[in-house]
Amino acid sequence: MMNRKPALLTAALMALVLVISACDDDDETTGPNPPIANAVALRAVHASPGAPAVDIYANDGTTPLVQDLAYGEATSYLDIPEGTYNIQLRAAGSAASSAPVYETGDLTLSEGQIVTALATGFLGSSDAADEFRVIPLFEEFDAAASGKTRVRIVHASPDAPTVAVDVGNDGSPEVAALARFEDTGVAGVELPSGSALQIGIWAGTPLERVTAFTTPQLPDGGELFVIAAGSLELLPREAAGFALFAIAGYPGGAIGQATSNVSLIRQNPTVYALHGGPDAPAVDIFAGDSELVDNLSFADLSGGIQVPPGVYTLDFFPTSPGSDRPAGSPAASFDTPNLNGGERYLAIATGFLSPDAAGEQPFNLVAFRDAFELNDLSNSRIQAIHASPDAPAVDIGTVNGGGTIEAVVFENLIYPAGKPDAGESVPATDLTLGVAATGDDNPIVTFDVSTLAGLRAYAVAIGALNPDAVRSRSGWR
Numbered sequence: 001m002m003n004r005k006p007a008l009l010t011a012a013l014m015a016l017v018l019v020i021s022a023c024d025d026d027d028e029t030t031g032p033n034p035p036i037a038n039a040v041a042l043r044a045v046h047a048s049p050g051a052p053a054v055d056i057y058a059n060d061g062t063t064p065l066v067q068d069l070a071y072g073e074a075t076s077y078l079d080i081p082e083g084t085y086n087i088q089l090r091a092a093g094s095a096a097s098s099a100p101v102y103e104t105g106d107l108t109l110s111e112g113q114i115v116t117a118l119a120t121g122f123l124g125s126s127d128a129a130d131e132f133r134v135i136p137l138f139e140e141f142d143a144a145a146s147g148k149t150r151v152r153i154v155h156a157s158p159d160a161p162t163v164a165v166d167v168g169n170d171g172s173p174e175v176a177a178l179a180r181f182e183d184t185g186v187a188g189v190e191l192p193s194g195s196a197l198q199i200g201i202w203a204g205t206p207l208e209r210v211t212a213f214t215t216p217q218l219p220d221g222g223e224l225f226v227i228a229a230g231s232l233e234l235l236p237r238e239a240a241g242f243a244l245f246a247i248a249g250y251p252g253g254a255i256g257q258a259t260s261n262v263s264l265i266r267q268n269p270t271v272y273a274l275h276g277g278p279d280a281p282a283v284d285i286f287a288g289d290s291e292l293v294d295n296l297s298f299a300d301l302s303g304g305i306q307v308p309p310g311v312y313t314l315d316f317f318p319t320s321p322g323s324d325r326p327a328g329s330p331a332a333s334f335d336t337p338n339l340n341g342g343e344r345y346l347a348i349a350t351g352f353l354s355p356d357a358a359g360e361q362p363f364n365l366v367a368f369r370d371a372f373e374l375n376d377l378s379n380s381r382i383q384a385i386h387a388s389p390d391a392p393a394v395d396i397g398t399v400n401g402g403g404t405i406e407a408v409v410f411e412n413l414i415y416p417a418g419k420p421d422a423g424e425s426v427p428a429t430d431l432t433l434g435v436a437a438t439g440d441d442n443p444i445v446t447f448d449v450s451t452l453a454g455l456r457a458y459a460v461a462i463g464a465l466n467p468d469a470v471r472s473r474s475g476w477r
Contacts, residue, residue: 040082041114041250045074045262047156047229048132049240051123053092054101058085061096068092071240072229074262077250082111102132114139114250116225120156120181130158133181139250140186141223149218150188152249154227155180157242163228166200167191169212173202193220198308199244201228211236211267213244214308214341223249236267236342238374243267243342266342269309273302276350276387276462277363282319283349286330287312295319299462304344312336314365316349334365344370346458350387350416361389366416372456373422380451381423384459386413391465392437394444399434405441412438418458428453435461 046054046069053071055064066075069092085107088100101123116139121132137154144150153165155178162180164173175184191197199213210232218224227245234241244265273285275296285293292314293302315330331353339345351363372381384396393415397408409424430450434443444465 039079040109040111041077042080042109042117043075043077043115044069044117044119044134045227045245045247046071047118047120047227047245048123049158049229049231049234051119051132054089055092055094057088057090057096057100060086060088063096064090072245072262072264074247077114080109082109084108104134116247116249118154118156118227120229121158125158129180135181137183137225138186139223141249142187144188144190144193144221144223147193147220148190149193149220149222149224150249151191151218151224151226152183152185152188153178154183154225156227156229157232160228160232160242161203163210164202164207166202166209167197169198169200169209171200171209173200173207188223191218193218193222196308199226211242212306212308213265214268215244215246215265216263219248223251225249235370235374236270236344237370241266241342266340268306269339269341269343269345270304270306271336271339271345271347271367272304274346274348274387274460274462275300276348276460277353278389278462278464278467280316280331280349280353280363283316283331284319284326286315286317286325289325291323291325294323307339309339309341311338314347332363336365337367337369346370346385346460348385348387348416348460348462350462351389355389357390359390361415364416368418368458369421370456371421373425374456376425377454378428379453380426380428380455380457382409382426382451382455382457382459383418383420383423384410384413385418385461386415387460387462388465389415391415391461394435394461395438395440396433396435396459396461397441399432399443399446403443403446405434405436405443409433413461418460423456426451428455433459 049071051071053068056066057064086103086105088103090098090100116137118135118137120135122130123132125131141150155163160180162177165175165178166173178184194217196217197215199215201210202208203210225247229245230240230242232242236242246263246265273293273296275283275298277298280298282295282297284291284295292305296302313333313335316332317326317330320326345367347365347367349365351361353363355362368385386394394413395405395408396410396413397405400406410419428451432446432448434446436443
């Protein structure tokens with residue numbers, strides 16, 4: 001039986017340090033290490049969002065044993081002799097004489113232990129609920145049956161609440177309550193191997209689905225850590241956003257002979273649907289037999305629709321009661337772009353179902369990936385999208401007291417495009433924006449808007465420029 005004394009709580013990082021030093025001469029954090037007598041097998045995983053890459057020292061040494069271990073990285077399993085150590089962490093590149101950002105104090109390690117040491121929590125916090133820590137995960141996986149994988153799920157997100165875990169994402173969580181910094185147990189949970197799995201994350205009272213993930217194909221008979229890491233406060237596409245780390249358990253054989261590769265699994269992509277077809281009725285949108293959007297009217301925006309990564313054929317039907325796919329052919333069908341994990345998209349149904357005049361564009365689906373610049377926190381970031389199917393190219397700019405455009409912010413927007421991808425930086429203030437044909441300073445229509453510091457938003461021109469020309473067509477909005 002492995003020793004689980006509290007002193008080993010931070011031993012993971014120490015193992016990491018000593019291993020690399022013995023491993024080779026250039027301070028790499030991976031690679032085989034010859035087994036030694038009285039050894040402990042130890043590796044470290046950096047899962048502390050916002051913490052810098054670290055150099056690791058031992059016992060007040062002046063030369064780092066491990067250099068530049070960054071968030072989302074792991075060492076190989078390393079051999080270290082049993083003994084007592086004080087492990088110190090400094091930001092990568094800091095002088096050896098500088099104060100450590102974290103140190104373990106004296107740690108005693110015993111022969112024969114296999115430990116994955118998980119560094120998590122917020123480095124700068126003094127709150128016991130989310131402060132930096134190292135969690136030792138002693139490996140005692142049960143053997144996996146044929147066609148199964150043993151998976152140990154670890155909750156290591158320092159700002160996520162207690163969660164439920166729904167394997168299959170079918171609405172019935174198998175793990176009812178997994179608290180922050182806890183895991184599902186040393187034996188692991190058997191899951192089907194040979195295919196990708198959907199993992200739903202639920203939280204709250206009553207439980208509600210927060211997000212979902214698509215795992216890679218699980219190895220038959222394998223042992224796997226699946227670690228929920230990162231910050232819920234960040235966007236899924238950000239480097240330290242809430243995500244899963246998948247990392248194999250120790251495969252057996254001599255200590256120090258296995259490498260550790262972390263697979264990053266980002267949240268399933270999310271799509272927001274905007275109905276911008278001026279002559280289209282309210283619609284239901286299906287992907288195969290699954291209804292994704294119900295009763296979406298012109299100018300309405302759906303809530304977030306989370307789907308596994310991939311390309312989808314979306315079928316549009318006039319809205320009808322219930323959620324079953326209607327019989328017969330859809331009014332229109334379009335393929336989405338490839339939807340990638342961690343990303344968010346705005347999908348706009350635009351154009352005329354029945355174009356009957358020169359210059360009127362047919363019904364179509366256009367999609368825009370959220371690529372807003374995130375560091376311009378004192379201003380708003382606005383991406384303008386031209387989705388009016390009978391309007392010419394336009395300029396959008398600020399309007400002066402005389403009612404004319406005095407400064408063009410978005411120039412020569414052409415249907416059905418948007419720009420810029422990162423958003424235009426706009427001061428946080430009250431503005432009057434005007435839309436005019438490109439090169440003309442007399443706006444067709446104006447809008448009063450209030451922008452806020454940190455706002456990221458789309459400004460979408462939809463509807464018919466000439467609503468009287470076609471029956472049941474709405475004007476600009």
